[in-house]
Amino acid sequence: MSLQNRQVLLVRRPEGTLRKDSFTVVTTELSEELAPGEILVRNRFLSVDPYQRLLAGGGDTFTQPAPLGAPMPGWAAGEVMASRDPKLSVGDKVVSYLGWQLFGICRGEQARKVGLRGLPLPAYLGVAGMPGVTAYLGTFDIGRPKAGETVVVSAAAGAVGGIVGQLARMHGCRVVGIAGGPAKCRHVVEDLGFAAAADYKAGDLPGDLRKSAPEGIDVYFDSVGGAVLEAVLPLLNPFARIVLCGHISTYDRPESPIPSGWEFLLSRRVRLEGFIVGDRLDRWPEALGRLERWAVEGKLRYEETIVEGLENAPGALPQLFQGKSLGKLVVAI
Numbered sequence: 001m002s003l004q005n006r007q008v009l010l011v012r013r014p015e016g017t018l019r020k021d022s023f024t025v026v027t028t029e030l031s032e033e034l035a036p037g038e039i040l041v042r043n044r045f046l047s048v049d050p051y052q053r054l055l056a057g058g059g060d061t062f063t064q065p066a067p068l069g070a071p072m073p074g075w076a077a078g079e080v081m082a083s084r085d086p087k088l089s090v091g092d093k094v095v096s097y098l099g100w101q102l103f104g105i106c107r108g109e110q111a112r113k114v115g116l117r118g119l120p121l122p123a124y125l126g127v128a129g130m131p132g133v134t135a136y137l138g139t140f141d142i143g144r145p146k147a148g149e150t151v152v153v154s155a156a157a158g159a160v161g162g163i164v165g166q167l168a169r170m171h172g173c174r175v176v177g178i179a180g181g182p183a184k185c186r187h188v189v190e191d192l193g194f195a196a197a198a199d200y201k202a203g204d205l206p207g208d209l210r211k212s213a214p215e216g217i218d219v220y221f222d223s224v225g226g227a228v229l230e231a232v233l234p235l236l237n238p239f240a241r242i243v244l245c246g247h248i249s250t251y252d253r254p255e256s257p258i259p260s261g262w263e264f265l266l267s268r269r270v271r272l273e274g275f276i277v278g279d280r281l282d283r284w285p286e287a288l289g290r291l292e293r294w295a296v297e298g299k300l301r302y303e304e305t306i307v308e309g310l311e312n313a314p315g316a317l318p319q320l321f322q323g324k325s326l327g328k329l330v331v332a333i
């Protein structure tokens with residue numbers, strides 16, 4: 001027996017600005033036959049994440065480039081349709097790395113059973129998934145803020161940044177967000193409880209940040225790199241920490257110059273640490289358990305931007321680079 005699958009294939013490596021024509025949507029046949037230990041999953045939500053731009057580009061990155069002619073790799077949340085793994089049953093909700101396709105087959109141990117505490121399925125791709133874990137481990141294991149310190153977060157209205165800021169606030173820090181536009185800045189203050197926000201599109205980020213963080217910056221959670229990082233460096237306090245989590249402003253432009261102001265790293269004795277969440281798998285269970293509980297209890301707020309339809313996944317990824325999404329971006333299929 002086989003079923004008709006729908007897949008989003010990467011067909012062209014993007015150069016410069018990512019466009020949807022790097023992808024094509026095809027219908028293929030998938031044999032439903034399962035080997036012992038395997039499960040068949042019907043995906044319901046596809047995760048759209050900035051690192052997929054790096055995978056598609058195929059340049060120097062922390063993991064294997066996405067192969068051309070194959071479904072775009074990525075996280076997905078769905079439902080078990082058939083199982084030859086005794087630990088998983090038909091109807092179980094799972095998160096897997098089956099990528100951008102309607103159906104997929106993987107080994108049961110490659111899927112994480114979710115939904116037991118009742119969060120909606122897309123939340124397991126965001127607050128209670130990889131971006132939430134990135135926020136948790138980046139904040140507590142790498143940034144290690146102390147109560148009373150000032151924490152600045154860039155891409156503050158996004159999937160990772162929105163959680164970082166709330167975790168640091170819950171930890172007793174004064175949190176300042178950096179985001180693009182007045183609506184996102186209002187959101188992080190009024191909805192997520194940050195102390196202040198600076199709009200990097202308003203024209204004077206260094207001046208606005210100085211006003212928002214008058215006592216200087218103790219921890220900077222960097223998702224953006226480039227000009228935003230340059231604006232932060234002179235404001236760092238002695239012994240500040242930088243969590244180097246991402247540099248989305250240059251994913252489309254790998255030839256961008258290294259930000260200036262590196263002399264501050266020495267004079268302020270800054271600890272700067274690059275961090276990849278997948279290197280710390282042993283820490284995921286603690287992070288996922290707490291994030292899910294806090295989200296269920298309403299202590300952590302999370303937003304989602306949902307794009308409808310598998311055929312719209314290629315157009316969804318560029319939205320991350322245009323600042324069009326709020327919170328976690330997912331495709332419902």
Ligand SMILES: NC(=O)c1ccc[n+]([C@@H]2O[C@H](COP(=O)([O-])OP(=O)(O)OC[C@H]3O[C@@H](n4cnc5c(N)ncnc54)[C@H](OP(=O)(O)O)[C@@H]3O)[C@@H](O)[C@H]2O)c1
Pocket residue numbers: 049050051130131134155156157158159160161178179180181184200223224228244245246247248249250275276277278320321322323324325326327328329
């Ligand atoms: N190291 C790791 O293990 C790891 C894991 C997950 C994510 N990350 C990184 O964390 C960052 C955030 O990921 P996410 O999933 O939470 O994405 P996201 O914040 O939900 O979406 C990306 C946001 O980046 C902002 N942005 C885009 N281009 C920008 C530019 N040129 N200058 C300033 N801001 C820009 C946009 O917000 P505005 O509207 O505010 O511009 C956009 O909404 C990314 O750099 C990602 O690669 C790293």
